[in-house]
Amino acid sequence: DQQVKQNSPSLSVQEGRISILNCDYTNSMFDYFLWYKKYPAEGPTFLISISSIKDKNEDGRFTVFLNKSAKHLSLHIVPSQPGDSAVYFCAVISSGSARQLTFGSGTQLTVLP
Amino acid sequence: GAGVSQSPRYKVAKRGQDVALRCDPISGHVSLFWYQQALGQGPEFLTYFQNEAQLDKSGLPSDRFFAERPEGSVSTLKIQRTQQEDSAVYLCASSSAQGGYTFGSGTRLTVV
Numbered sequence: 740d741q742q743v744k745q746n747s748p749s750l751s752v753q754e755g756r757i758s759i760l761n762c763d764y765t766n767s768m769f770d771y772f773l774w775y776k777k778y779p780a781e782g783p784t785f786l787i788s789i790s791s792i793k794d795k796n797e798d799g800r801f802t803v804f805l806n807k808s809a810k811h812l813s814l815h816i817v818p819s820q821p822g823d824s825a826v827y828f829c830a831v832i833s834s835g836s837a838r839q840l841t842f843g844s845g846t847q848l849t850v851l852p
Numbered sequence: 853g854a855g856v857s858q859s860p861r862y863k864v865a866k867r868g869q870d871v872a873l874r875c876d877p878i879s880g881h882v883s884l885f886w887y888q889q890a891l892g893q894g895p896e897f898l899t900y901f902q903n904e905a906q907l908d909k910s911g912l913p914s915d916r917f918f919a920e921r922p923e924g925s926v927s928t929l930k931i932q933r934t935q936q937e938d939s940a941v942y943l944c945a946s947s948s949a950q951g952g953y954t955f956g957s958g959t960r961l962t963v964v
C-alpha cells in the first residue's frame with residue numbers, strides 16, 4: 740500500500756528543455772509535499788516544498804504544482820541543465836506525525852547536453 | 853559540524869554478524885531520524901528521536917534492529933544477526949525544531 744508513487748523510474752530530457760517529474764499520493768491528510776534530489780553516494784538534499792493549502796510554489800528554475808483533487812504533485816525544471824541529472828524523490832509529511840517523511844521510489848532524470 | 857556525518861561509509865558483514873552504524877547530527881539539532889533505502893527504492897522511515905527520547909520506532913523491521921541516542925546527540929543504529937535482506941543504504945537525518953531535514957551521505961551495508 741504505497742502512499743506515494745512515482746510511476747516513471749527514469750526520464751531523459753534535452754538541455755534547455757523542460758523536465759516534468761510526477762508523483763501521485765493516496766492520503767488527503769498530508770500537510771506538506773517535498774521534492775528531494777539525490778546524487779550517487781550522497782544523501783538526499785531538499786529542493787522545494789509546497790503546503791497543502793497552496794497549488795503552486797516557485798523557486799528559480801524549479802516549480803512545484805499540487806493538484807489536490809487529483810492527488811497529484813509535479814516538479815517542473817526549466818530550463819533543464821546537465822547538472823540537474825540526479826534521482827528525484829517526492830516525499831510527504833502527514834499531519835500529526837513526528838514529521839517523518841514518506842518517500843516515493845524516485846525518478847532518475849538525465850539531462851542530455 | 854557543518855553537516856550530518858555517518859560512519860562507516862561502507863560496511864560488509866557476514867550473515868549473522870552484528871553491525872553498528874553511527875550518526876553525528878548537526879550540532880544543536882533536536883530531531884534525528886533513521887531511514888533505510890533499498891536498491892531502486894525511496895528511503896523508508898525506521899525510527900525517530902527527539903533529543904535522547906526515541907518517540908517512534910514503528911519502522912524498525914524486526915527486533916534485530918535497535919537504535920539509541922543516549923545523550924541526545926550521536927546516534928547508533930545496531931543490527932543484530934544480520935541477514936541478506938538487511939543490505940541497504942542506511943540514512944540518518946537531523947533537523948532543528950522547525951527546520952527542514954539535513955541528510956547524511958549514508959552507510960551502505962552489504963550482507964554476504
